[in-house]
Amino acid sequence: MTKKIIKVQGLVKTYRKNKVKTFAVKGIDFEVDEGDFVALMGPSGSGKSTTLHQIGLLDRPTEGTVTIDGKDVSQLNEEQRTLFRLEKIGFVFQQYELIPELTALENVYLPLMVSNGLDKKSLNLAKQLLIEMDLGERINHYPKELSGGEQQRVSIARALVKSPKIILADEPTANLDSTAGNKIMSILKLLNKKYKITVIVVNHEREFEKYFEKIVRIKDGKIVKIEKKR
């Protein structure tokens, strides 16, 4: 039987601005199996990124629970959430979000360094991942010296370096052309298959639907449809 690695139950997220309450997510329930390759799709402002942020512990839900790997993460304090992110979740952002002062290698190495310290084994692992991402020649380059596609691959290597159970990608292809976008999607798919990592991607481009096994369609803060391809 497949393990449910993520359970989202009754998820509500509201924001208050000038005393006006806005619903970003209005009660979402869904589950993700271990090793799934899932898309959260929907129009802009539908609540898909907000949902991803709650799953990734970047934000706290107003109501509802998120259970990851059997743990109700809503109960964790800030320090525990940070450690949970470090150990279990890898992030890939739309804007790549690499640290500009660090080289590609140092960016990938950073999550290992803060948990294991400075050691050669970790450095070699980071190097190996960059080579796998076809960036062997670019390891000592700084983010501004890399193309968008290259930066996104560094970002994927960084997400992968701690061997997370889950990779969350927030519109990873939004700033890339079709070729680079397809390359990123292929890499994510490959990682999903090779390492059995659960991958959730926020995506709004139909071009990439073909990569996903499961698509959660969200509109106006609610799930309108869950499609399974298997």
Added chain:
Amino acid sequence: MATSSYLISLKSAFFLAWKNISKNKSKVFLTIFIISLGFISSIIIYGVLIDIGNNLEQDYIDTSFGDIILEPFEHNAKIENTPNILDKINTLPDIEGAAAISKVSGRLYDKEDNYIDTQILIVNPADFEKASSISSFLYEGDYLGKRASNDIFMGCLNLKSCSKFADSMPSIDLDIGKETEAQFSSGERVNLTLVGNYRHSFALVESINVMSEDTAQRIFSDYDKTKADVIIIRVQNKEITQQVIRELAFLGVDAKISDWKEKLAFYTQTVDSFNTIGNLSFLIGVIISAISVYIIVYINALNKKVQIGIMRAIGVRSKIISLSYTLQGLIYGILGSILGILLTFLMRFYFILRPIHTSIGNLVPQVSTGTFVLVAIAIIIASTFTGYFASRRIIKRRILDSISND
């Protein structure tokens, strides 16, 4: 285990701090430069004011009053048996010089019948030369010698030809080698020859006029060189003044013994006022520097808001991030202070070559090692704490707010 985790955090924080500094050299230099300017501003005005105080103090000690003053116990009385007292004083090892002084008042005229009402000190020229530095400020002519003539040695403030305030303060037109008619309050009238004059950067100490004991004996029938109004003593090192006073008391010197501060309360108060203003300006300077450091380091950390958000998102613990910014603040503070010290030395060197000319002398900012240490500590503490507090404030924000750069 805890030590290992702490070491990992420290190494990671240092690594991040170092990368941040080494990759933003121009910004870092600008930050350090601004910190160093704060450093200098704390020190320079303070240094100048302290030097004003020091100059005032030293000028009066050197030229007029000595470090220690002996006076008769009673008003209008004289110190008796001065040769014996001087002998006792000169047995002490730390004495630079001592001189017995009698004071007479009189009016000095020039050829045009212009006059000044002034005081003339009667001294043994050789003793006075050791106890006062007036002779070393010789401007024209000679200091008092052993000539048998009636000579006078005058301060430039009283002489039209060399006074800096000839237009505003009374003076007489008298050249070197010429005579002035002196009329003393005791009734004697005599011609005195101007043998020399002295000029000092502090005009107020130029008012002193001196004649020798021998001249006084020729002029005043009741003059007794074994009696004096005061005895001034100059010590080799100001620090030992109180010790010398105790030794004089032990020797049984029959006079009232004061150090110059007790005797010249007005000047002491002036010096103290300058010191107080200096300390106040120093304190304000340090506070302004600390606030400037806070603003600069905080803005620097604020500019790194997105990076801080990313680091938190990928699992870098808050304590590593804040430690990294604390270390950056510490490094800014240390480098800013080092640059501040170097620039202060450069400025001081400049002022030594081109001092600030004032009526109380040439001013060169005086900065002690203690002052440097105090300002450096204040700035290093301010920048280190700022690094910590600024990063903590950013860390407390929602991660998404930091990353979205709103």
